[in-house]
Amino acid sequence: MNINATLFGELLAFIFFVWFCMKFVWPPIMGAIEERQKKIADGLAASERGEKDLELAQAKATDQLKEAKTQAAGIIEQAKKRGSQIVDEETQRAHQERENIIAQGHAEIEAERNRAKEDLRKQVAALAVAGAEKILERQIDAAAQSDIVAKLVAEL
Amino acid sequence: MAGSAGEQTISGYIQHHLTNAAVGEGFWTFHVDTLAWSVILGLVFILSFRAVAKKASAGVPGKWQACVELIVEFVDDTVKSTYHGKSALIAPLALTIFVWVLLMNLMDLIPVDFLPILASLIAGESMDVIAAGQSHTYMKVVPTTDVNMTFALSLGVFALMIFYSIKIKGVGGFLKELYAHPFNTPWLYWFNFILETVSLVAKPLSLSLRLFGNLYAGELIFILIAGTLGVWQLPIHFLWAAFHLLIIPLQAFIFMMLTIVYLSLASEEH
Numbered sequence: 001m002n003i004n005a006t007l008f009g010e011l012l013a014f015i016f017f018v019w020f021c022m023k024f025v026w027p028p029i030m031g032a033i034e035e036r037q038k039k040i041a042d043g044l045a046a047s048e049r050g051e052k053d054l055e056l057a058q059a060k061a062t063d064q065l066k067e068a069k070t071q072a073a074g075i076i077e078q079a080k081k082r083g084s085q086i087v088d089e090e091t092q093r094a095h096q097e098r099e100n101i102i103a104q105g106h107a108e109i110e111a112e113r114n115r116a117k118e119d120l121r122k123q124v125a126a127l128a129v130a131g132a133e134k135i136l137e138r139q140i141d142a143a144a145q146s147d148i149v150a151k152l153v154a155e156l
Numbered sequence: 157m158a159g160s161a162g163e164q165t166i167s168g169y170i171q172h173h174l175t176n177a178a179v180g181e182g183f184w185t186f187h188v189d190t191l192a193w194s195v196i197l198g199l200v201f202i203l204s205f206r207a208v209a210k211k212a213s214a215g216v217p218g219k220w221q222a223c224v225e226l227i228v229e230f231v232d233d234t235v236k237s238t239y240h241g242k243s244a245l246i247a248p249l250a251l252t253i254f255v256w257v258l259l260m261n262l263m264d265l266i267p268v269d270f271l272p273i274l275a276s277l278i279a280g281e282s283m284d285v286i287a288a289g290q291s292h293t294y295m296k297v298v299p300t301t302d303v304n305m306t307f308a309l310s311l312g313v314f315a316l317m318i319f320y321s322i323k324i325k326g327v328g329g330f331l332k333e334l335y336a337h338p339f340n341t342p343w344l345y346w347f348n349f350i351l352e353t354v355s356l357v358a359k360p361l362s363l364s365l366r367l368f369g370n371l372y373a374g375e376l377i378f379i380l381i382a383g384t385l386g387v388w389q390l391p392i393h394f395l396w397a398a399f400h401l402l403i404i405p406l407q408a409f410i411f412m413m414l415t416i417v418y419l420s421l422a423s424e425e426h
Contacts, residue, residue: 003304005180006187010194010299010308017198017256018312022248025205029228030247032212032221039214 125153168289169383170376173268176302177275177294187302194299197259201252227255234413239420241324246419249316250412253309258408260305261371263298265397265404268378271297300371300407303364310364313415317359320422329425359418363411370407374400 129149176187208224217225231251239246275295276286285291299305321330334352335345377396381389 002185003307004183004185004187006176006185006190006302006304007308007311009186009191010305011312013191013195013198014252014308014312017202018245018249018252020202021205021252022245025202025209026228026248026251028209028212029205029225030232032214032217033225033229035214036217 121153121156124156125149128152165289166383170379172289172291172294173272173379174296174376175294176296187296187304189294189296190299190302190305193263193297194256194260194305197263197299198256201255201259205255227251231412235416238413238416239423241420241423243423245316246416250416253415254408254412257300257309257367257411258405260299261404261408264301264371264374264378264400266297267393268375268382271295298371298375300367301375303368306364306368307360309367309411310360313363313418314360317356317418317422320419324423325425363414363418367407367411370403374403 132145177189179186179188204220205224208221212221228251231254232247235247235250272291272293272295273286276291276293277283279293281291281293296302318330321333325333334356335349337348337352339348374396378393378400381392381396385392
């Protein structure tokens with residue numbers, strides 16, 4: 001244990017090393033460490049934000065899907081209603097047409113029958129007149145008796 | 157140093173190992189080995205850490221950078237948990253002390269004869285002369301077993317303690333701490349002053365002697381094992397090295413920790 005001038009040498013070396021460390025070693029290393037810590041913190045925050053965004057997007061997608069489903073159901077419902085409406089309308093129209101056609105047929109038949117009746121009546125009248133002429137021969141002047149014939153015809 | 161010619165005594169062997177390579181006379185003696193090894197190890201620390209500092213990036217660190225960052229963060233955490241002021245000096249100081257002292261302590265694990273014999277051979281002495289204990293080349297490779305080394309460290313710390321005390325509390329505050337504490341009555345000021353001065357001076361003294369004592373004792377036991385046990389020294393060396401391996405980082409850590417504690421005491425008002 002002998003103290004000597006070595007002490008001063010070591011003191012100088014100590015001061016130099018501490019100074020060098022303080023100036024050129026500590027700040028860059030600490031800076032890098034702190035920067036990396038910040039980077040990692042930022043990265044973690046970003047991933048958390050991403051996760052939240054994803055969750056939000058998923059919720060939104062679910063909502064939209066639900067809405068679309070409701071809309072689709074509405075459209076189908078409407079289409080069904082419209083379909084049955086069209087069927088109803090068509091049925092009604094067809095029914096109407098049938099009625100019309102039937103009514104028309106009836107009217108035609110009626111007209112035909114009337115005409116036939118008229119023809120028959122005329123023919124019966126002519127036949128009756130002819131018959132009467134035959135029976136009465138010239139006794140009866142056709143022209144003079146035509147009013148009687150007309151009356152007969154009207155009675156038929 | 158040397159026994160009778162051709163035969164080496166134990167005490168000579170030990171004495172040889174405990175003598176520094178010295179230049180100069182009296183007080184103006186320089187222990188060349190202590191200076192050289194401490195500066196070499198300091199440069200190893202400075203340059204290897206500077207290599208990382210130059211390339212330090214916030215990206216993915218390389219293996220060496222990760223290792224250095226581990227040490228830096230460890231020191232930074234220790235400083236932050238103990239020293240509550242703001243100082244750009246304390247943390248780099250603690251890092252320098254820790255790594256430098258650790259490297260110097262680690263020199264203790266190099267087998268005790270390797271470097272001294274190498275030095276003797278370089279100095280031109282033959283193996284016969286060395287084996288006979290006649291070598292006059294001295295080489296003490298563990299700088300922390302030199303009390304000059306540990307005193308230099310603790311004196312640097314002591315100067316910083318006084319600097320921080322005066323900077324933060326003023327000259328008056330610093331002096332007041334010396335005489336008005338622990339008994340704050342005027343007629344006991346003289347007693348306080350003696351008490352506080354002793355405790356103030358004891359801090360750097362105990363700091364340096366603790367490191368010196370631990371490493372000197374460890375080194376001495378290595379030398380004793382090497383000098384007395386013959387071939388049996390190998391397992392015993394291993395056992396002592398395994399035990400000493402605990403002391404080496406522990407003493408480096410204690411020196412750093414106490415430095416931080418002393419400086420934090422100096423920076424706080426009581």
